[in-house]
Amino acid sequence: MEVQARAPGKIILAGEHAVVHGSTAVASSIDLYTYVSIHFSTPSDNDDLLKLVLKDTAVEFSWPIGKIKQAFPESAAPLSATPNSCSVENAKSIASLVEQLDIPEAKFGLASGVSAFLWLYTSIQGFKPATVVVTSELPLGSGLGSSASFCVALAAALLAFTDSVSLDLKHKGWLSFGVKELDLVNKWAFEGEKIIHGKPSGIDNTVSVYGNIISFRSGTLTHMKSNLSLKMLVTNTKVGRNTKALVAGVSERMLRHPDAMAFVFSAVDSISKELTTVLKLHTPDDLSVTEKEEKIEELMEMNQGLLQCMGVSHATIETVLRTTLKYKLASKLTGAGGGGCVLTLLPTLLSGTVVDKVVAELESCGFQCFIAGIGGGGVEISFGASS
Numbered sequence: 267m268e269v270q271a272r273a274p275g276k277i278i279l280a281g282e283h284a285v286v287h288g289s290t291a292v293a294s295s296i297d298l299y300t301y302v303s304i305h306f307s308t309p310s311d312n313d314d315l316l317k318l319v320l321k322d323t324a325v326e327f328s329w330p331i332g333k334i335k336q337a338f339p340e341s342a343a344p345l346s347a348t349p350n351s352c353s354v355e356n357a358k359s360i361a362s363l364v365e366q367l368d369i370p371e372a373k374f375g376l377a378s379g380v381s382a383f384l385w386l387y388t389s390i391q392g393f394k395p396a397t398v399v400v401t402s403e404l405p406l407g408s409g410l411g412s413s414a415s416f417c418v419a420l421a422a423a424l425l426a427f428t429d430s431v432s433l434d435l436k437h438k439g440w441l442s443f444g445v446k447e448l449d450l451v452n453k454w455a456f457e458g459e460k461i462i463h464g465k466p467s468g469i470d471n472t473v474s475v476y477g478n479i480i481s482f483r484s485g486t487l488t489h490m491k492s493n494l495s496l497k498m499l500v501t502n503t504k505v506g507r508n509t510k511a512l513v514a515g516v517s518e519r520m521l522r523h524p525d526a527m528a529f530v531f532s533a534v535d536s537i538s539k540e541l542t543t544v545l546k547l548h549t550p551d552d553l554s555v556t557e558k559e560e561k562i563e564e565l566m567e568m569n570q571g572l573l574q575c576m577g578v579s580h581a582t583i584e585t586v587l588r589t590t591l592k593y594k595l596a597s598k599l600t601g602a603g604g605g606g607c608v609l610t611l612l613p614t615l616l617s618g619t620v621v622d623k624v625v626a627e628l629e630s631c632g633f634q635c636f637i638a639g640i641g642g643g644g645v646e647i648s649f650g651a652s653s
């Protein structure tokens with residue numbers, strides 16, 4: 267029995283961090299995916315292991331099933347169709363299983379992903395021996411939602427063979443889930459994100475599950491049928507960072523300056539709402555493409571200023587901002603900041619020569635640039651060989 271799932275990464279056009287504190291945010295899926303394949307062992311495989319192969323970081327972990335059973339003595343898994351939060355007791359058991367892996371210090375960021383894996387696997391599939399292979403087109407820990415797409419693809423692949431989901435197992439190629447099933451995948455993925463991020467808003471897993479451009483506030487999403495095809499340059503500063511620590515840093519600043527930060531979050535909320543309105547406007551009847559792009563650029567710049575106020579910018583992000591501004595282009599960080607990726611809007615009428623020049627200048631600083639295809643589909647599943 268073999269299944270593969272793929273889930274897209276995302277960019278946040280407005281509202282990161284503030285969304286954790288109840289503000290509106292706007293996000294879009296991008297056409298870079300994380301793939302999770304699961305091969306359940308059969309008795310003839312004579313293999314009583316749960317194996318996790320993380321191709322991007324070239325590491326493999328495995329646990330004898332007996333050891334996992336010991337760690338979760340109370341689980342008569344698969345636990346239930348309704349997603350469960352990881353209890354303090356289970357979190358301790360997972361921490362001990364992960365500690366015994368002796369993950370090298372340089373790869374220690376993986377510990378949270380492995381913990382999320384153990385929780386989702388044992389909760390949904392129980393104690394079945396299997397090999398799970400993960401590979402991603404996304405840079406890990408760079409603001410493009412690698413953690414969410416990992417959790418979404420994993421939850422989708424794990425749920426594929428359960429009674430909670432009815433799928434055509436004979437279908438060839440990528441297959442979408444029904445709405446109810448997507449909701450279930452989203453809930454489980456959010457539980458995984460909680461283990462990785464501490465206090466996620468849920469926007470990253472939601473946009474990875476449903477795809478599209480979404481406006482999101484306090485767990486509720488609105489799909490947007492934008493009739494504007496935005497072209498975004500993504501610059502990866504290659505400075506590693508950790509979303510959990512950055513989110514915690516903003517919360518600490520909020521505790522120190524509650525009044526000021528409430529205004530900052532409220533300003534971000536207004537920016538995201540205005541962006542939502544602009545994206546929904548009809549072109550050219552309500553506003554020309556150029557007028558829309560100018561509004562979006564101004565909103566991006568304002569949002570970036572507020573992200574600086576929250577303390578999540580970085581020297582490399584400022585370098586990208588200065589460089590793109592030389593070409594009169596607007597940029598903002600995307601995701602948790604602190605390094606990671608920066609978005610630059612490439613207006614429709616911008617000449618290819620200017621794009622080439624700005625990319626060359628950014629790459630000469632050691633950054634990596636690419637143009638993201640935005641607003642595509644969400645999570646999908648495939649039985650048998652990948653397509």
Ligand SMILES: Nc1ncnc2c1ncn2[C@@H]1O[C@H](COP(=O)(O)OP(=O)(O)OP(=O)(O)O)[C@@H](O)[C@H]1O
Pocket residue numbers: 300320321322323375376377378379380400401402405406407408409410411412413414416462463470507508509510600601602603
């Ligand atoms: N393909 C993968 N293989 C192994 N672990 C992964 C993979 N993708 C994500 N992870 C886990 O997610 C962590 C990165 O999550 P983090 O939330 O810090 O960054 P991000 O999701 O890329 O950025 P953001 O949350 O700002 O969008 C990694 O350290 C690892 O634990």
Ligand SMILES: C[C@@](O)(CCO)CC(=O)[O-]
Pocket residue numbers: 278281282283284285286409411463465466467468469470509513600601602
């Ligand atoms: C920083 C943050 O707002 C977005 C990370 O992509 C965290 C979250 O919403 O969970």
Ligand SMILES: [Mg+2]
Pocket residue numbers: 411412413414463470509
């Ligand atoms: Mg993340």
